[in-house]
Amino acid sequence: MAHSPESLLPTAEPISLIDQDGAAVENSDYSMPDDSTLLAGYGALVVGRRINDQAYALVRQGRLAVYPSSHGQEACQVAAALALGANDWLFPTYRDTVAVITRGVDPIGVMESFRGDWHCGYDPKQYKVATQSTPLATQLLHAVGVAHAATLRGEDTVAVALCGDGATSEGDFHEALNFAAVFKAPVVFLIQNNEYAISVPLAKQSAAPSLAHKGVGYGIPSHRVDGNDIAAMLAVVGEAIAQARAGGGPQLIEAHTYRMQAHTNADDATRYRTADEVAQWQERDPLSRAKTYLTDQGILDERSAAGFTAQADQIAAELRTALGAESSPDPDQLFKYVYEKPTSALIEQQAMLSDEIERESV
Amino acid sequence: MAHSPESLLPTAEPISLIDQDGAAVENSDYSMPDDSTLLAGYGALVVGRRINDQAYALVRQGRLAVYPSSHGQEACQVAAALALGANDWLFPTYRDTVAVITRGVDPIGVMESFRGDWHCGYDPKQYKVATQSTPLATQLLHAVGVAHAATLRGEDTVAVALCGDGATSEGDFHEALNFAAVFKAPVVFLIQNNEYAISVPLAKQSAAPSLAHKGVGYGIPSHRVDGNDIAAMLAVVGEAIAQARAGGGPQLIEAHTYRMQAHTNADDATRYRTADEVAQWQERDPLSRAKTYLTDQGILDERSAAGFTAQADQIAAELRTALGAESSPDPDQLFKYVYEKPTSALIEQQAMLSDEIERESV
Amino acid sequence: MTALLDRTINSEVPATSKITMAQALNRALRESMADDPSVLVFGEDVGTLGGVFRVTDGLTRDFGENRCFDTPLAEAGIIGFAVGLAMNGMRPVVEMQFDAFAYPAFEQIVSHVAKMHNRTRGAVKMPIVIRIPYGGGIGGVEHHCDSSEAYYAHTPGLTVLAPANAEDAYWMLREAIASDDPVVFLEPKKLYWAKDDADFSTPRPGIGRAAVVRDGTDATLIAYGPSVVVALEAAEVAASEGRSLQVIDLRSITPFDDETVCAAVRSTGRAVVIAEAPGFASVASEIVARVSERCFNSLYAPVRRVAGLDIPYPPPRLERHYLPSVDRILDTVDDLQWEDA
Amino acid sequence: MTALLDRTINSEVPATSKITMAQALNRALRESMADDPSVLVFGEDVGTLGGVFRVTDGLTRDFGENRCFDTPLAEAGIIGFAVGLAMNGMRPVVEMQFDAFAYPAFEQIVSHVAKMHNRTRGAVKMPIVIRIPYGGGIGGVEHHCDSSEAYYAHTPGLTVLAPANAEDAYWMLREAIASDDPVVFLEPKKLYWAKDDADFSTPRPGIGRAAVVRDGTDATLIAYGPSVVVALEAAEVAASEGRSLQVIDLRSITPFDDETVCAAVRSTGRAVVIAEAPGFASVASEIVARVSERCFNSLYAPVRRVAGLDIPYPPPRLERHYLPSVDRILDTVDDLQWEDA
C-alpha cells in the first residue's frame, strides 16, 4: 500500500500537448517531446495510416479475410511502439497491427493471420511482440507474466499491454491489474478508449468517472491522455514506461480516441452511430494536427514529408505485392505444432489427409 | 457518469460508532441506531456466536463434515441479515451461515449441506436467501440479476451480496460490480475483509489503499466500516440499502473484521499467523464491546441478557438433537433433480442403482 | 412491462416460407418474447446492432430496451446475471458472440447454470437459453470456429441442442425458451444464411428426439448441426454409386435419443458418426460408444467416426482439410467391412 | 537467482520407501526446482501453508518466495500469468486448489495454454504444468470432487496425465515439468495419503505410455487415476471367483497409448472401462469408442463402461452410490456375453 489514494487518481481532463488545431498546450507535468522524437512519431503516423488504408483496400479486393483497422487511433499505435526500449515487450490486440509493424515486425508476417494462412505469422520472441490477441483482455495477464519473469531475472524489461474500452469489462482485465500491482510488475496498461466495443458505446460499458479511475482500486497510478495527440501520447507512455522501469510498479493509461472505420469489414457502423459523430472526430484527426504543429514549428519540411510518403508508398506496395501473390499454406503444418512431437493419433490423421490430397490431385 | 469521483471514495478511516472498549464514537455521517435495533442486534450476536461454536463442536464430534465458522465476524453477519426488508435478498457464502440463520432460514435445513446430506438444504425462494456459494465471487453476479429482475418489474427489492477479501480478486467480482453499476441495480456489495483468504494475507491479495477503493472504478459509492462494531454495521449497511432502494444504484461496503478460528476445521491457522495477532483481535470482539456499551447505556439488562442466552441455548440444543440423529439421504434424489424430468439415461442408471441397493440389502 | 405484451409482432416473414436459419431464429425469439413478458434477450451487440449475425435484429426496436439489450463485455457476467434473473422469475435468452468467447463463462455455466436446479432440489429453476453461434466453415479466424459441444454435453444438468435447418431452428428455439431446464443452443454458423423451406404451423419433434432425415438400408450416418448437411450430401452421392445410406439428425445431443438412433443402426448394421469437433473425448466418441455398447450384436462392422482432426481449428485457408467432407465420409463408409456382410 | 541452485535439497524422504502420493509429488517438485532455476511453483495457499493438501510443503522455506509463492485468488489470473512467465523463459507449475476451481481459468487454458505453441508455429512454447487435485471419494462438499479430465482431454494441445500411485506420481510429475508441452496433471485426491512402495531410482514409462498393472486372460479392465485402485481390487475379487482380469493403468490420457491398450484388449477379447467422471461424452466414451473401432474383430462382447453417473457429483453421504465400485465392475464383467465366447 505504497501510494496514497490521491496520487493514484488520474487528472480530471486528459493530458494534451498539441490541441486539435495543432497549437501547443502547456502542461505542468509533461513537456513536449523533442523535435526528432516528434518527427519520427509523425513519420510513423503517416506510415501507419497508410498501412490501415492499404489493408482495408486489400480486404475489399478479397486478398485479406479480415482487417480491424486502427484508422484514427494511429497516435496510440505509434506511441505504444516507439516508446519501447529494445528489451521491452508489446502485447497487442487484433486492432493493433500498426503498433506491431511500427515496432519492427515484418508486415508480411503480420498479414498472414488476416489473410487466413496461419494464426500468427511472426515469431513473438524475435520481436518481443506477443501474438495479436483476439480473446479480449486475456493478453494483459500474459504481459504481467512476461514482466515478472524479467524482474525475477533482474532484467529491466517493461511490458506495454494494449486493450480497448470494451475489454476493461472482462474479468481478466481485473485480474491482470491486480496481479501486476501485487507483484509490482513493470507493466504499462494502455487502454485505447475508442468509444465503442463493436456497437456498444462506452456509456453501456461503464459508469465510472473515467476508465483511468479503475487504477485506484488496485493501487495503480493512472493517467488520462488525448489519444489523438501524438506528442501527449509519446510523453505519457514514455513517462509511464520510465516509472515502471524504475520500480514504480504498473501504470494505467486511458487514451481517448476514436475508431474512424467500422469494427471490421464485416461490420456496418451506420447501424449504431451517426455521421455527425464521426465527422466531429474527423476534426481531431491525429495526423493533421501533428502535421500542422510540426510544420508551424518548422520541424517538418517538405523533404521529410516526402520521405515519409515514400516510406508509406513502399510498405503499401510491399503489401500489395506479397498479398497479391497466390499462397497455399502447407497442410502438414496442421499436425506439426499441436505438440512438440506429433502424437500417434496425429500421425494417423496426417497420413489420412496426405492420402486424400494425393488422391484429389490424381 | 452520475457521481463525481470524490463522492465515490470511501472515508480514510473505517466508520465506527462504538469503539473497542464499548464507548460511543461521534460520527458526522451516521447516527447511532435506536435502542431496540441495537438490542435486537446484540441478541442476534449472542445467538450467532452460539451457532458458530455449536457447529464447530459438531464437526469435532463427527456430526458435520465441515463448518466454516464466522466466529469474530458475527457483527457483519447479523447486520447483513437484520438490515434487510421482507422482499430483499441475501447472497451468502459458505462462511455466512449465521447471516442465513439470522435471516430466518431453518437452522437444520442450513446444516444439511455441512452434514453432507444435500448441496443446499433450504428453499432459496422461500426465504429470499440464495444458496451459500462456494465458487468465490460467482454469487455477486446472481445478486445483480435478482435485483435487476425486481427493478424491471417495478419492485423495490434490494440484494445484499456478501464476499470475502480474497474473493475480490476474482474476475466475477469485477464483472458483478460493473454490471450493477451499468444497470444501476439495487445491490449492496458487502466485503467482509477478515484479513485472510485461507492462509493468504490481504497484503498479498491487493495493493489498493483499501478494498473499498475499488468502487470508484465502477462509479459505485463506497464505504469502510469497522466490521466488529454492530452499531456501525447496522447503520452503514442500513443506509446503503436505503440508498440502493431509493434508486442510488449499487453500493460497496468494506467491513474490517477478523476470522478468529481456522478457515475450516481442515485448516491449521497456526501455520500462517501468530497467536499474538489473534489475541489483538480478541480485544476487538464484536460481542463484548456491544455488551459493554448496551449495559453502560442501560439498554441491556439481566433479563434480556438471560433471554438471549436462552434463545442461544435453544438453537444449540436443536442443532445437537437434529444432527445427533442418524440420517440417510434417499439415493433416488440423485436422479430426480438433474433435469425437470429424468432423461432415459438417468432412468436406466437409477434402475441399476436401485437393483444394486436391493441386492446389497438382501 | 405488461404493455409490451400487446405489441403487435413484427415478424418479418410469413408462416411458411423459404427462410434463412437466422430469420427463423429471429422469429422464434420474437414470438417467445411476445408470448411471455419474462423472456429477456441480452448479450454483446444484440441490441442496437441486432447481433453480429443479426439474429436479434429489431428486437430492441420492437420490444424496448428492457427486453432486449446490450450488456458490458463480459461473458461470465452475462451468464451470472442470467442466473440471477432466472432466480427471480425471468427467462433469459443470452447470446455468446462466438463459440470460443463462451469459455470465460465456463465456471458460471458448469457450476451454476447446470447445477442450481439439482443443488436446490428443484426449488430454483434455471430457464436459461445460452445461444452459441458455433462451428466452422465460414472462413473465420482463430477463436471464431470452435465446436464446443462436448464441454457442455459432458456436463450433467445441461440440455444441448443443435438444429440443422431453419424449421428445426425455429421450433427447437421456441421449445428451448419454454423449457425450465437450461439449454445450450448451438447454432451452426455456416447454416445461418442457408435458405430452407420451413413450416411454422406444425411443431417438430420435441427436445430429446432425433429424426431420420433420409431413409437408407446399407449404413446409417449419424450427425447433428452443420454435419447433417454434409451427411445428406454424402448420402446423395452414395445413392448415385448404388449405396443406400440412412441419415439421422440427432437434433438433441442431451438428452440423447437412444431409441431412434439404435433402431436405425440395428436396421442397417453399420454406422458412421459425423461431427466437426475434434474427435477425442467428444460427442462423436459418445455416440460411437453408445451404439457399440447397445447394438453390438447387430453390427457388421465397427462404428466409425468422421470427426474434426485432433488439432486446434485451422486458419481459414486450411479449414477444408479439417472439416468432415463428403469424400471423407464416403471413404469411411467404404471401409465398413462390406466383404464380411 | 542462480544462488538458489546451490541450495541443498531438503527432500524429506529417502530414495526408495513407503511414501504417500503427496510426499512423492513434493519430492518431484523439489528436485525439479533444484535442477532448474526456471521452475516456479505458485497458486492459492501453496506458499506459507504448503497447499491445502501440503503438496508444496516447505518449498517457500527452502527455495524462497521468488520460486514458490502465493498469488491473489484468481484462477484465470494464475494461468494467464503462467502463460506470460512461460513466454519469457520460466517453467511454471501451478496448483488449482480443487478441480471445480479451475473452471474460471478455462478460457486461458483452452484458448492460450493449449494453442500458443500451435499458433506461433512452435516459436512460443508453453512448458506449464497445471496441477489439479481431482476426483472424489474424500467426503468433499460440492465443487470439491469433480472429475474434469474430459474438458482437458477434448482440447488439442494439452497433455493430460493422471497417476495412480506414488511412484508414478513422482516420475510423471518430473516428466511433466521437463516437457515443453503444457500438461494438465490430475492428482487423485483420494490417493494423496495412500502409502505406496516407491522406487525413485528407475524411471517409469514416459508420457504417452500405459502400463499393464495386472495380468489376466478373461477380460481387460482399463482405468486411470483413482479408478485403477478400484480396478485392481475388482480383479483381486474376480480372481478369487475364478475369473482372470487384466488391468491397464492408462497413466496418460492424452497422448493415448493405443498400442498397449489395443494389444491388451485383443488378448482377452473383452473390456470394461472404469472412470469416475460422468460417462457421457467423456474420456471413458473415448476409450470405448477407440477400442470398439480398433479391436472390433477381436471382441466377444461390447466394450462396457463403469463410469460416474450422469449427474452432478453427489453430496458426501451419497457419493458411494456414484463412484465406480468393485461390485459394479464385477456386475459389468458378468454381463460380457460369456455364453457367446
Ligand SMILES: Cc1ncc(C[n+]2csc(CCOP(=O)(O)OP(=O)(O)O)c2C)c(N)n1
Ligand atoms: C472474450 C471475448 N469476447 C468477445 C469477443 C468478440 N469481440 C471482438 S472485438 C469486440 C469488441 C471489443 O471492443 P474494445 O475492447 O473496445 O476494442 P476495439 O475493438 O474497440 O478496439 C468483441 C465483443 C472477443 N474477441 N473476446
Ligand SMILES: Cc1ncc(C[n+]2csc(CCOP(=O)(O)OP(=O)(O)O)c2C)c(N)n1
Ligand atoms: C473459484 C474458487 N477458487 C478457490 C476456492 C477455494 N477457496 C475456498 S475459500 C477460499 C478463501 C476465500 O477467502 P475470502 O474470500 O477472504 O473469504 P473467507 O474464507 O476469508 O471468508 C478459497 C481459496 C473457491 N471456493 N472458489
Ligand SMILES: [Mg+2]
Ligand atoms: Mg473500443
Ligand SMILES: [Mg+2]
Ligand atoms: Mg477472508
